[in-house]
Amino acid sequence: MIYARGLVKRFGEFTAVDGIDLEVAPGEAFGFLGPNGAGKSSTMRMIGCVSRPTAGELRILDMDPVREGPAIRGRLGVCPQTDNLDPDLTVFENLTTYARYFGIPRPEARRRAAELLEFVQLTEKSGSTVDPLSGGMKRRLSIARAMINEPDLVLLDEPTTGLDPQARHLLWERLFRLKQRGVTLVLTTHYMDEAEQLCDRLVVMDAGKIVAEGSPRHLIETHSTREVVELRFGDEPPAAYVEKLAGIGQRLDPLPDRLLLYSDDGDGAVDEVHRRGFTPSSVLVRRATLEDVFLILTGRTLVD
Amino acid sequence: MVTTYAVTQALRGGIVSPARVGAVINRNVGALRSGPAYWMVLFSGFFEPVLYLLSIGIGVGALVGDLTLKDGQVITYAAFVAPAMLAVSAMSGALAETTFNFFFKFKYVKTYDAMLATPLRPAEIAAGELLWAMIRGSLYTGAFLIVMVAMGLTSAGWALLAFPATWLVGLAFGAVGMAASTYIRGWQDFDLISAGQFAMFLFSGTFSPVQDYPPAVEVLIAVTPLYHAVELIRGITTGSLGWAMLGHVLYLIVMMALGLYVASRRLTTVLCR
Ligand SMILES: Nc1ncnc2c1ncn2[C@@H]1O[C@H](COP(=O)(O)OP(=O)(O)OP(=O)(O)O)[C@@H](O)[C@H]1O
Ligand SMILES: [Mg+2]
Numbered sequence: 400m401i402y403a404r405g406l407v408k409r410f411g412e413f414t415a416v417d418g419i420d421l422e423v424a425p426g427e428a429f430g431f432l433g434p435n436g437a438g439k440s441s442t443m444r445m446i447g448c449v450s451r452p453t454a455g456e457l458r459i460l461d462m463d464p465v466r467e468g469p470a471i472r473g474r475l476g477v478c479p480q481t482d483n484l485d486p487d488l489t490v491f492e493n494l495t496t497y498a499r500y501f502g503i504p505r506p507e508a509r510r511r512a513a514e515l516l517e518f519v520q521l522t523e524k525s526g527s528t529v530d531p532l533s534g535g536m537k538r539r540l541s542i543a544r545a546m547i548n549e550p551d552l553v554l555l556d557e558p559t560t561g562l563d564p565q566a567r568h569l570l571w572e573r574l575f576r577l578k579q580r581g582v583t584l585v586l587t588t589h590y591m592d593e594a595e596q597l598c599d600r601l602v603v604m605d606a607g608k609i610v611a612e613g614s615p616r617h618l619i620e621t622h623s624t625r626e627v628v629e630l631r632f633g634d635e636p637p638a639a640y641v642e643k644l645a646g647i648g649q650r651l652d653p654l655p656d657r658l659l660l661y662s663d664d665g666d667g668a669v670d671e672v673h674r675r676g677f678t679p680s681s682v683l684v685r686r687a688t689l690e691d692v693f694l695i696l697t698g699r700t701l702v703d
Numbered sequence: 704m705v706t707t708y709a710v711t712q713a714l715r716g717g718i719v720s721p722a723r724v725g726a727v728i729n730r731n732v733g734a735l736r737s738g739p740a741y742w743m744v745l746f747s748g749f750f751e752p753v754l755y756l757l758s759i760g761i762g763v764g765a766l767v768g769d770l771t772l773k774d775g776q777v778i779t780y781a782a783f784v785a786p787a788m789l790a791v792s793a794m795s796g797a798l799a800e801t802t803f804n805f806f807f808k809f810k811y812v813k814t815y816d817a818m819l820a821t822p823l824r825p826a827e828i829a830a831g832e833l834l835w836a837m838i839r840g841s842l843y844t845g846a847f848l849i850v851m852v853a854m855g856l857t858s859a860g861w862a863l864l865a866f867p868a869t870w871l872v873g874l875a876f877g878a879v880g881m882a883a884s885t886y887i888r889g890w891q892d893f894d895l896i897s898a899g900q901f902a903m904f905l906f907s908g909t910f911s912p913v914q915d916y917p918p919a920v921e922v923l924i925a926v927t928p929l930y931h932a933v934e935l936i937r938g939i940t941t942g943s944l945g946w947a948m949l950g951h952v953l954y955l956i957v958m959m960a961l962g963l964y965v966a967s968r969r970l971t972t973v974l975c976r
Contacts, residue, residue, distance in 0.1 A: 410976065449819055449975050469822040477820040483813035487734035496733050499726035500821035528737065548821075 405455035415441040417607035430598035431587040437604040439587035476550035491525045501548040515543040535566030555586040591689035623687040626665035630658045633680040727831025752788040760784040785856040786937040787909035793869040796840030797877030825970035840873035857940035865939040872932040875955035878962025885969035903929040
């Protein structure tokens with residue numbers, strides 16, 4: 400579906416994507432996880448055959464994005480990071496008009512539009528214009544629009560950013576159904592829970608580079624310990640405890656508000672902290688997540 | 704001829720697909736149907752030239768009396784001003800679409816970003832928007848021609864020939880306006896475009912024959928585009944055809960081609976970064 404080698408995107412002097420390698424197989428749900436400015440959207444726009452790679456090799460659906468752009472785009476569904484729905488058209492017309500760009504005949508466009516509005520639960524809003532819709536509704540409409548040409552490959556740039564938990568879960572459920580139908584999904588996200596929920600495989604991007612790759616489980620197992628202890632102290636900043644607790648667990652990461660202690664045996668580590676005579680104001684032992692992987696790999700948190 | 708050649712070449716080279724250009728026009732038809740505000744704009748666009756015709760053509764005409772054209776034909780002042788108003792209405796109809804509306808879609812509502820994620824190509828978007836602008840302009844000019852025939856300012860036969868000439872005027876100005884809009888930084892730049900439009904409106908042989916100006920000014924006017932549009936259309940509606948009109952047609956075709964080329968290029972460089 401997607402094949403990239405040494406893919407680079409520069410804007411003037413600035414390198415947004417710095418030589419990445421990718422391979423996405425049919426039916427896969429593939430994710431880009433990374434903080435702001437990591438180069439996720441820039442990569443997505445190259446895959447979407449809108450932006451030309453500065454260097455490197457890129458093939459989409461076994462075609463060349465530069466020479467065969469229109470043919471490739473005809474088989475892609477793109478949901479951009481910021482909605483660009485048409486404010487002059489109704490919800491229904493947003494879909495039928497878009498269908499015409501793909502050369503879909505009018506009656507077929509209407510049939511698909513009705514079906515997709517049903518799928519994203521916007522049938523009642525069919526005759527409304529776009530402006531009064533809530534953020535979540537607009538997002539769902541964008542996703543419906545991306546499906547209008549029955550694409551083989553769907554690109555979703557931060558599909559759920561800015562949505563409330565309920566709207567996010569509804570979207571996840573819809574995306575999961577697409578995946579079950581065998582549609583290849585490529586998405587970007589800042590949210591590790593989203594990546595864990597939806598992605599079979601993902602890459603962690605930071606400053607234009609891929610810093611890790613694998614399934615969510617695999618990433619956690621290779622880069623983090625099984626458990627993480629979150630310690631909060633009332634008296635001194637977490638950084639002050641790094642030295643005092645040195646040697647406990649595999650790794651210590653001070654954050655502004657808490658200290659993360661990586662250990663395969665969380666409870667054992669907590670006992671050791673107490674044995675050294677320290678009494679944290681709060682202790683939480685939890686399973687490691689992608690967030691931890693990210694912190695370990697880049698030294699930064701995902702959501703800032 | 705040149706247009707036909709350019710269009711066939713573009714089609715054969717696979718640069719533009721008629722179906723995709725049609726899809727862009729279809730979007731605007733949909734927008735027209737869904738937005739009542741749009742109809743208001745269309746309406747005012749029709750009345751403006753009619754009001755000028757009535758106030759200046761008839762009103763001032765009563766003071767000025769008849770005019771003698773280069774070929775010796777004597778016409779009323781209203782018949783002299785009317786084709787100029789027709790050309791202006793073709794120009795402003797198309798420009799309204801390719802400057803204001805185009806800029807809004809280009810910069811703010813990101814209509815073209817959405818389109819570029821589909822098989823549409825920049826050249827197809829530019830061509831679709833331009834044809835739509837021309838169609839919008841032709842709503843004005845069609846109605847205005849009916850007014851002219853009803854007022855006896857031209858014959859029905861010449862009006863039928865003048866109509867496609869107004870399309871060409873719309874295409875030429877629309878294309879250049881679109882190209883300019885891709886360079887516009889903000890709304891304040893529109894004042895520049897309006898000022899230019901108004902200056903042309905006053906001094907392109909609209910209200911008085913250019914021969915009445917000093918030679919240097921006459922030359923200056925002869926290089927500006929509205930002059931060519933006015934001369935072409937006046938030649939047709941007054942029934943005094945001449946070889947010079949081919950030059951006007953050529954001028955307008957070159958304008959259209961250049962405008963379209965620059966606009967498509969700019970769509971690519973700005974939106975496909
Ligand atoms: N058109 C552009 N011109 C110049 N710089 C750009 C352009 N687009 C992106 N960049 C820069 O490239 C870098 C990567 O941007 P990109 O949008 O790909 O990041 P991202 O991972 O999608 O971030 P976010 O999570 O904020 O969406 C940023 O530093 C951005 O400023
Ligand atoms: Mg982004």
